[in-house]
Ligand SMILES: O=C(O)CCC(=O)C(=O)O
């Protein structure tokens with residue numbers, strides 16, 4: 001044995017080109033070898049999305065607990081359908097065990113109302129501190145959901161790799177060496193928020209999230225449907241990156257934090273996962289040296305300890321970008 005895997009002759013195959021490459025070089029091309037004769041006249045599958053509503057849904061958390069009704073549903077789904085959707089919804093009593101306390105951001109809950117008069121957002125969410133790992137507060141993690149912890153930890157690790165590459169690029173763009181923003185900022189911290197937007201019978205009356213910019217350095221958003229004002233159509237397998245307030249401040253306004261909001265939908269609930277990357281609480285943030293020059297680019301923001309900025313932001317009603325005025329210098 002020389003360690004090579006022997007060809008067992010189980011499959012007969014000849015080389016086939018990469019379809020991704022075919023489409024990349026000519027997005028209109030559908031080579032003849034791919035065309036099914038019977039389908040030349042119309043679509044293979046019905047596009048009727050209403051049909052998909054009838055596919056059985058199995059609640060994985062009930063199944064994992066050995067719930068007899070759920071096991072029976074699994075039996076019927078396998079027998080009658082051969083496919084089904086797996087959902088992971090926890091009962092509200094269970095979710096409340098991970099509920100955030102008043103004036104806290106971590107845990108399950110809703111966007112806090114700062115005042116009684118404020119309009120509320122049509123969304124529920126869970127926010128978890130994910131990095132550095134010693135900041136994980138497992139009492140807020142729904143550990144009763146099988147696989148959740150492992151999945152979130154892996155997701156967090158992968159997001160961090162992307163975040164560090166983005167940070168290194170921003171560092172160079174803001175006049176520093178690749179690793180300088182990181183070393184000046186200490187560790188790039190991370191928190192993950194999973195947002196759930198239920199359907200709304202009168203979607204035009206409400207907002208999933210009111211207009212705001214995020215207070216962090218940048219956010220990586222994984223979404224399964226579209227957002228507005230500029231509707232961000234989700235491209236499969238891609239993330240949306242939002243530039244946030246800390247980057248606006250450090251770049252002395254060259255990069256503006258993006259104001260965004262979320263609309264709701266009458267027919268379809270939506271889930272998004274926002275990974276926020278931000279400096280250490282104790283870090284002082286302010287325009288980087290290379291981004292200021294008195295002649296052309298006077299300093300626009302004052303320095304502030306990051307935690308003080310966040311505290312100030314959360315003490316206000318979410319209202320577009322008004323909170324960033326708090327650090328703006330108006331004397332120029
Ligand atoms: O769900 C979205 O598309 C955005 C959510 C968001 O803006 C946030 O969590 O800060």
Ligand SMILES: [Fe+2]
Nearest residue numbers: 212213214260
């Ligand atoms: Fe946001």
